[in-house]
Amino acid sequence: MKRIIALLLCVVSVMSLFAACGGKAEKTSNKGSDGPVTLTIGIPKSSMVSDYYNNYYTQWLEEKTGYKLEFQFFATGAQDYKTQLSTMIAGNRTLPDILLGFDLGTDLYERYGRDGVFVDLAPYFNDEEASAIWWERFRLTDEYSQENNWRRMQAADGSGAIYAFPELQDSMIDIMDYQVWINQAWLDKLGLPMPTNPDELYDVLVAFKTKDPNGNGLPDEIPLTGTSGALSGQTMSWLINMFIYWDRNIHFNVDESGKLYSPYRADEYREALKYVRKLIKEGLLASQVLTSSSANEMKQLVTPAEGGAQLAGVVCGHLTLCFVQDDPGILNYEALPMWGNCIFHENTHNFTTFVTRDCQNVDAAWNLLMTMTTEESAVIQRYGKQGTPEEGGTWTWAPEGTESIMSTAEKPHSAQIRLYKDTWSTIGNDNWRNVEATILLNAEGEGNQAVPEEETEVRQHKYDLFNQALANYNKQIAEHNPKDELICPLLVWSAEYKEEGKAAADDCKTIVSRYRTDFCLGTKDINDDKAWSEYLAELDAKGFDMWLFYSQATYDETMAAKNG
Amino acid sequence: MSNIDEIQIEAENPSNEIAAPVAPVKRMRKANKIQDTRGDKVLEGITTAILVFLLIIVAYPVIYVCSASISSAGALTSGRVVLWPVEPTLSAYKVVLSMDDVLLGYKNTLFYTVVGTIFQMFMQIICAYPISKRNFQGRSVYTKVIVVTMLVSAGMIPMYLVKQSLGLIDNVWAVLVSGLIGSSNVFILRTNFRNSIPGELFDAAAIDGANEFQCLVKIALPLSKATLSVITLYAIVGHWNSYMTAMIYLPARQDLWPLQLFLRNLLISSSNIGASAQEGGGNANASNVAEATEQLRYALIVISTVPILAVYGVVQKYFKTGVMVGSVKG
Amino acid sequence: MNANGMTLNQPVKLTRNQKFWLRVRRNWILHLMMALPMFYYVLFEALPLYGLQIAFRDYSAADGIFDSAWIGLKHYIEFFSDWEWKNIVSNTVAISFYQICAGFPIPIILALVIHINQKKFLKKLTQNVAYIPHFISVIVMVGMLNQIFHPQFGVLAAIYHELGIYTVPDIRYMDTTFRHLYVWSGVWQNMGWSTIIYVAALTGVSHELHEAAKIDGASRWKRVLSVDLPAIMPTISIMLIMRFGSIMSVGYEKVYLMQKSTNIEVSEVISTYVYKVGIAGGRQSFGTAIGLLNSAINSAMVILVNKIAGWLTDGEAGLF
Structure with missing residues (x-):
C-alpha cells in the first residue's frame, strides 16, 4: 500500500513538473x-x-x-x-x-x-x-x-x-484633514449642549464616560475615538489645531516678519499635548488614535453589536469609513462644530x-x-x-441642472453623475x-x-452630515485660520538643499514624532519642564537649525518667485 | 522495532517491584516506596496541571480562528465572537472557494510541497549518509564545505543574480532549488546515522557483499524512520508556508504563485500604508484602492492551514518509535 | 593478498597519489552520492558569495557587478554614522537573547513533563495539539495577536470587563510590551514543535540505566535529573548551537508586521532595517552590506558556542 502511494506521488510530481516547465512567459x-x-x-x-x-x-x-x-x-x-x-x-x-x-x-x-x-x-x-x-x-x-x-x-x-x-x-470632502461626528442622541439624553471649546469637549467626554448614556449599565462607552492616519481621520491634527496652527506636512508657520518658526517648539503645542495626555490618561481617548490607521478598526468601534448598545461618543474619521453603509446608527450623529484651525490636504x-x-x-x-x-x-x-x-451598469451622466446631494438653499450645486450602486468594496x-x-x-x-x-432617511442624513461638516470647515477657514501670509506654503527643496539638510530634517521629524508619542502616552511627562527642555535640546542636537535654515531659504525663494 | 516498543511500554509503566530476599532491605524498600509514592504523586499532579494549562493556551486561539471563519461578518466586526461561532454561516467559504486564485494557489502549493519535499529529502539523505561514515576518506573536507556554507550566506541580491544568470527567473526551478539542502537537517541526519545505528550492522552487510547504496536503502533508512519523518515534516511545513521565494523569483508567472502568496496579498493589503502616506503627503492606499473584508480573511486562513494539519496527522504516528539523536547507547 | 592484488612477498610502496586514488576507488559510491549535493552547494551557496562583493561596491544594475564602482567600506561607514544604529543593533541582540532564554528551556521542560506524566491520554492529546500553532503562518499569527489583545473586543478586554474595568490599555503596540509579545508569541508557536525532538530523545534513553537508578532507590524526580537529562545533553547542545547560529537573525517578517510608530524604537532590528532601506528601498548593495555584517556576527557566534560545547562535554557534543 505504501509503495503504491509512493509511486503515485512520484508519477504525479513528475507529470506536474513537465506541465509547469512548459510555459515560459514571453514578452509580446x-x-x-x-x-x-x-x-x-x-x-x-x-x-x-x-x-x-x-x-x-x-x-x-x-x-x-x-x-x-x-x-x-x-x-x-x-x-x-x-x-x-x-x-x-x-x-x-x-x-x-x-x-x-x-x-x-x-x-x-x-x-x-x-x-x-x-x-x-x-x-x-x-x-x-x-x-x-x-x-x-x-x-x-x-x-x-x-x-x-x-x-x-x-x-x-x-x-x-x-x-x-x-x-x-x-x-x-476627502481632503478635509478631519471630519468629526458627535453622538447627538447621547448629548440629548444627558441634557448637554454641543461643546464649543476644548474645555466643554472635555466635560462632555467625561459625562459620556461616567453617566452611561447608552443606558446598558456598563461603563463601556468610548468617549472619543479616531485614527492616526486614515482618510479624514487625522485625530492628532484636529486636537493640536485647537491650540495652534499645525500642518503636518509643512512643519513650519510664518510669523509677522516673514520668518519661519516651528510650532513644535511653541508653548501652545505643549498645551495641546498636555490636553491630549489628559484625555488619554483618563480613558477618554481610545489609544488607537496613535496606532491605528485602518478603516475596519473604526467600523468595529462605531457599529453597535446586534442587540448591543452604541459605544462611540465622538468619532473622528471619514463618514463612509466610520459607518457601515446604510447603518441606521448614523442617525444619532451630528457634525461637531469646529473651533480650531481647519486644514485641507x-x-x-x-x-x-x-x-x-x-x-x-x-x-x-x-x-x-x-x-x-x-x-x-x-x-x-x-x-x-x-x-x-437595467443595462447592468452602476452610474450614468446626470442631465444638466440635476440637483446634487451637496445642494443647499444657499449654495445650489448641479450634479454630474447619477449613482445607482456603490460597488467599490x-x-x-x-x-x-x-x-x-x-x-x-x-x-x-x-x-x-x-x-x-429612492431616498432613505439614512442616506439623506449622511449627505446632511457632509454638508454640515464642510460648512463648519469653511467657516473656520474664513474666520479662524491664520491669514494667508502667516501660513507657510509647501516647500520643495532643491537638490542642493536636500543634499545638505535632508538628513537633519528627517532626524528632527523622527524626534518630533517620537516625543509626541511619548508625551501623549505618558512615557515621558509633559508636565515636567525638564522633559520638555530635553526634547528641545534633542531637536537642536539633531540639527534643527539646519532644517530651519534650508526651509527658510526655500521659503524666501518661493515667495520671491511668487511676487517677483 | 518490537523491541523498542516493548521497552517504551515498560518505560511508561515502571514497576516498583524488585525481588530481594533480605528482610531489612524489605523494610527499607517499604520506606522508599512510601516516599516514592508521595513524591511521585506530587510530581504527577504538577505535570498534569502544566499539561492541562498548555492544552488550554494552545487550543483557544486555534478554536477561535475556526469559529471566526464561520461566524457572520456582523458578529466579527463588532467583536462578539469570543470562542464559539456566532451566527454560523459558510458564506465566506463560498466566496473564497470560488476565487480562481485560491484554487490555482492550492494546486501550485501542493506541487511545490510534494515535489520540493521529495527533492529535499533525497538530497539531504545522500548528503548526510557519506559523511556519517567514520572511515570515509573525504568526510572532513565535505563536512567543512557544508559548515562553511551554513555560516556564511550571501543574501538575497547575490542569490538572485546567480539564479538570474542561470536563467532561472520566472521558472519554476528557481523555487524548487531554493533551500534544497538544509544544512542543519543534514547534521541531524548524520548524527542519527552515525550514533543510532550500530556499526556492526553495516559490517555484517558489507561481509554479505552489499554496496553502500544497498546499505543506505536497506539498513540506514528503515532504522531512521522516526528522524526521517521529523525532517520530512519540517520540509513539508516549510514549503507549505513559503511565499517569499515565489514572490521574488516568479514575478511574471502568476500562474505559478503558491496559496500563501495569495493569502498574503489579501491579508496585508489593508494594513499596509504606502510610502507617500508615511511622508505625510498622500493616502495612496486609503481612498483609491479597495479593501478586503474581515470575513474573507478568516476563511482563507482556515483553508490554508487545515490541509497541512491533516498531513501532520497522518505522518505523526511515525514519531512513536522515537527519534534517536545522540542518545546514549546502552 | 593486499589490496593491489599482489602477494605479500614483495612489500610494495605506494605513492601518496596512488594511495589517494585507491581510497577514492574504494569509496566511489559514497563520492558519487556526495556529487549532487556538492554541485548544489557550489552553485547556490558558493557562487553567490562571489556576488557578495556588491557590498563593497555601489551596485547599479546597468553596470553589472564588475563594473560598478568600488567604494570599499562606505556602506558600513554610512550605517554606523546613522544615529539609529546603536538602537538597531541593541534591539536585535536583546530580542535574540530574550528569545533564546525564554524559548530554549521551555521545550525541554515540556518534553520532560510529558515524559514524566503517566496519564497516557493526556500525553497523547497534548503532544498532538501542541504542534498545531507551528503550522500557522506569520501573518495569521500577528492577526491573532491583534485580535486577542484588542482593547475593546479582545479576550484581554473581556477579562478586564468582567472585573469592571473598561479602560483597557492597548498592549499590542506599547513599546514596553513589544519584546514580551514578540518573544512569547514565538514561544507559543514553536514550543510544541521543538518538543518532538526532545520527547523522542527521551524515549530513546536506555532502559537499563533507569532500572539501575530505581534499584538504587531514586525517586522519579531524581531519575529525571540523573538519567534523563544527561542522556539528552548531546541533543540539547546541538539544538542550542543551531539556535545561536541565527542569533542575529531576528526574522524581519513578524517584527515588521508588529511595528507601529509607538514601538518602533524598540522594534527596529537589523533585518527590518535592511529590508526597508536596502531591498525594498532599492539600495541593493547597501542592503547586502549590512546583511553580510549580520551573517558574520552569526557565524562568529556559532563557532564560539560550538567550541564551548565541545570543551564542556569533552568533544562529545558539537556540530562539527
Missing part, C-alpha cells in the same frame, strides 16, 4: 507593424477584481485606443511589490511598459528616474498638443492645489524632469504611475495615459460600468478597483452625485 512585441500595439501594465493585484482581462474597463480602454493590454501582476503589499521591483531592477529584467499604482515614495522613484529606469515624461507634458487632454482636466481642479501639484510633479533636482504620472482626486494626489525604460513605444503609452485621464475614464475607474441598472470585474493615472474632479466625486430617486 509591441511594434505596431505586426498586429495591434500591445502594452504591458504592471499592477499590484487587487483581490477585489475578479478578472482583469474580461473586464469592462480593460475592454473600454482597448476599444478607445485600439491597443491590446496585457497585465503583469505584482504582490499587493507596498513592501512586497517594492521588493519585487527592486530585485527585477537589480537583475536587469525586462519591466512591464507601464507601472500602475506603485507607491514608491518621491525619493525612490526619482532615484529610479535618474538611473534611467523610468522615462522622463516632461517632454510630453510640455508638448501642448500631446498633453492637451491632461491640461484641460488639470485646469479644472481647484486652483489652490494646482500650483502645489505642478511643483510636486517636478523632479527635485531641478532638472525639470517629470518621472511620475500623477493621479489627482479632488473631493472637497491634497491627500488624494499620488504619483504612482510610471513608464519604464523597457517600453518600446512611449508614444503609445502616453496615448493610453491620456485616454485614462479623460472624464469618462476617470468616472469608470471610480464607479464601474456606465449604464442604468465588492468583488467584480467592472473596473480595476483602483483610481490611477487620472484626474477625478470634485464635481464628479461621490459627494456631488445626483439626489437619488
Whole structure:
C-alpha cells in the first residue's frame, strides 16, 4: 500500500513538473507593424477584481485606443511589490511598459528616474498638443492645489524632469484633514449642549464616560475615538489645531516678519499635548488614535453589536469609513462644530504611475495615459460600468441642472453623475478597483452625485452630515485660520538643499514624532519642564537649525518667485 | 522495532517491584516506596496541571480562528465572537472557494510541497549518509564545505543574480532549488546515522557483499524512520508556508504563485500604508484602492492551514518509535 | 593478498597519489552520492558569495557587478554614522537573547513533563495539539495577536470587563510590551514543535540505566535529573548551537508586521532595517552590506558556542 502511494506521488510530481516547465512567459512585441500595439501594465493585484482581462474597463480602454493590454501582476503589499521591483531592477529584467499604482515614495522613484529606469515624461507634458487632454482636466481642479501639484510633479533636482504620472482626486470632502461626528442622541439624553471649546469637549467626554448614556449599565462607552492616519481621520491634527496652527506636512508657520518658526517648539503645542495626555490618561481617548490607521478598526468601534448598545461618543474619521453603509446608527450623529484651525490636504494626489525604460513605444503609452485621464475614464475607474441598472451598469451622466446631494438653499450645486450602486468594496470585474493615472474632479466625486430617486432617511442624513461638516470647515477657514501670509506654503527643496539638510530634517521629524508619542502616552511627562527642555535640546542636537535654515531659504525663494 | 516498543511500554509503566530476599532491605524498600509514592504523586499532579494549562493556551486561539471563519461578518466586526461561532454561516467559504486564485494557489502549493519535499529529502539523505561514515576518506573536507556554507550566506541580491544568470527567473526551478539542502537537517541526519545505528550492522552487510547504496536503502533508512519523518515534516511545513521565494523569483508567472502568496496579498493589503502616506503627503492606499473584508480573511486562513494539519496527522504516528539523536547507547 | 592484488612477498610502496586514488576507488559510491549535493552547494551557496562583493561596491544594475564602482567600506561607514544604529543593533541582540532564554528551556521542560506524566491520554492529546500553532503562518499569527489583545473586543478586554474595568490599555503596540509579545508569541508557536525532538530523545534513553537508578532507590524526580537529562545533553547542545547560529537573525517578517510608530524604537532590528532601506528601498548593495555584517556576527557566534560545547562535554557534543 505504501509503495503504491509512493509511486503515485512520484508519477504525479513528475507529470506536474513537465506541465509547469512548459510555459515560459514571453514578452509580446509591441511594434505596431505586426498586429495591434500591445502594452504591458504592471499592477499590484487587487483581490477585489475578479478578472482583469474580461473586464469592462480593460475592454473600454482597448476599444478607445485600439491597443491590446496585457497585465503583469505584482504582490499587493507596498513592501512586497517594492521588493519585487527592486530585485527585477537589480537583475536587469525586462519591466512591464507601464507601472500602475506603485507607491514608491518621491525619493525612490526619482532615484529610479535618474538611473534611467523610468522615462522622463516632461517632454510630453510640455508638448501642448500631446498633453492637451491632461491640461484641460488639470485646469479644472481647484486652483489652490494646482500650483502645489505642478511643483510636486517636478523632479527635485531641478532638472525639470517629470518621472511620475500623477493621479489627482479632488473631493472637497476627502481632503478635509478631519471630519468629526458627535453622538447627538447621547448629548440629548444627558441634557448637554454641543461643546464649543476644548474645555466643554472635555466635560462632555467625561459625562459620556461616567453617566452611561447608552443606558446598558456598563461603563463601556468610548468617549472619543479616531485614527492616526486614515482618510479624514487625522485625530492628532484636529486636537493640536485647537491650540495652534499645525500642518503636518509643512512643519513650519510664518510669523509677522516673514520668518519661519516651528510650532513644535511653541508653548501652545505643549498645551495641546498636555490636553491630549489628559484625555488619554483618563480613558477618554481610545489609544488607537496613535496606532491605528485602518478603516475596519473604526467600523468595529462605531457599529453597535446586534442587540448591543452604541459605544462611540465622538468619532473622528471619514463618514463612509466610520459607518457601515446604510447603518441606521448614523442617525444619532451630528457634525461637531469646529473651533480650531481647519486644514485641507491634497491627500488624494499620488504619483504612482510610471513608464519604464523597457517600453518600446512611449508614444503609445502616453496615448493610453491620456485616454485614462479623460472624464469618462476617470468616472469608470471610480464607479464601474456606465449604464442604468437595467443595462447592468452602476452610474450614468446626470442631465444638466440635476440637483446634487451637496445642494443647499444657499449654495445650489448641479450634479454630474447619477449613482445607482456603490460597488467599490465588492468583488467584480467592472473596473480595476483602483483610481490611477487620472484626474477625478470634485464635481464628479461621490459627494456631488445626483439626489437619488429612492431616498432613505439614512442616506439623506449622511449627505446632511457632509454638508454640515464642510460648512463648519469653511467657516473656520474664513474666520479662524491664520491669514494667508502667516501660513507657510509647501516647500520643495532643491537638490542642493536636500543634499545638505535632508538628513537633519528627517532626524528632527523622527524626534518630533517620537516625543509626541511619548508625551501623549505618558512615557515621558509633559508636565515636567525638564522633559520638555530635553526634547528641545534633542531637536537642536539633531540639527534643527539646519532644517530651519534650508526651509527658510526655500521659503524666501518661493515667495520671491511668487511676487517677483 | 518490537523491541523498542516493548521497552517504551515498560518505560511508561515502571514497576516498583524488585525481588530481594533480605528482610531489612524489605523494610527499607517499604520506606522508599512510601516516599516514592508521595513524591511521585506530587510530581504527577504538577505535570498534569502544566499539561492541562498548555492544552488550554494552545487550543483557544486555534478554536477561535475556526469559529471566526464561520461566524457572520456582523458578529466579527463588532467583536462578539469570543470562542464559539456566532451566527454560523459558510458564506465566506463560498466566496473564497470560488476565487480562481485560491484554487490555482492550492494546486501550485501542493506541487511545490510534494515535489520540493521529495527533492529535499533525497538530497539531504545522500548528503548526510557519506559523511556519517567514520572511515570515509573525504568526510572532513565535505563536512567543512557544508559548515562553511551554513555560516556564511550571501543574501538575497547575490542569490538572485546567480539564479538570474542561470536563467532561472520566472521558472519554476528557481523555487524548487531554493533551500534544497538544509544544512542543519543534514547534521541531524548524520548524527542519527552515525550514533543510532550500530556499526556492526553495516559490517555484517558489507561481509554479505552489499554496496553502500544497498546499505543506505536497506539498513540506514528503515532504522531512521522516526528522524526521517521529523525532517520530512519540517520540509513539508516549510514549503507549505513559503511565499517569499515565489514572490521574488516568479514575478511574471502568476500562474505559478503558491496559496500563501495569495493569502498574503489579501491579508496585508489593508494594513499596509504606502510610502507617500508615511511622508505625510498622500493616502495612496486609503481612498483609491479597495479593501478586503474581515470575513474573507478568516476563511482563507482556515483553508490554508487545515490541509497541512491533516498531513501532520497522518505522518505523526511515525514519531512513536522515537527519534534517536545522540542518545546514549546502552 | 593486499589490496593491489599482489602477494605479500614483495612489500610494495605506494605513492601518496596512488594511495589517494585507491581510497577514492574504494569509496566511489559514497563520492558519487556526495556529487549532487556538492554541485548544489557550489552553485547556490558558493557562487553567490562571489556576488557578495556588491557590498563593497555601489551596485547599479546597468553596470553589472564588475563594473560598478568600488567604494570599499562606505556602506558600513554610512550605517554606523546613522544615529539609529546603536538602537538597531541593541534591539536585535536583546530580542535574540530574550528569545533564546525564554524559548530554549521551555521545550525541554515540556518534553520532560510529558515524559514524566503517566496519564497516557493526556500525553497523547497534548503532544498532538501542541504542534498545531507551528503550522500557522506569520501573518495569521500577528492577526491573532491583534485580535486577542484588542482593547475593546479582545479576550484581554473581556477579562478586564468582567472585573469592571473598561479602560483597557492597548498592549499590542506599547513599546514596553513589544519584546514580551514578540518573544512569547514565538514561544507559543514553536514550543510544541521543538518538543518532538526532545520527547523522542527521551524515549530513546536506555532502559537499563533507569532500572539501575530505581534499584538504587531514586525517586522519579531524581531519575529525571540523573538519567534523563544527561542522556539528552548531546541533543540539547546541538539544538542550542543551531539556535545561536541565527542569533542575529531576528526574522524581519513578524517584527515588521508588529511595528507601529509607538514601538518602533524598540522594534527596529537589523533585518527590518535592511529590508526597508536596502531591498525594498532599492539600495541593493547597501542592503547586502549590512546583511553580510549580520551573517558574520552569526557565524562568529556559532563557532564560539560550538567550541564551548565541545570543551564542556569533552568533544562529545558539537556540530562539527
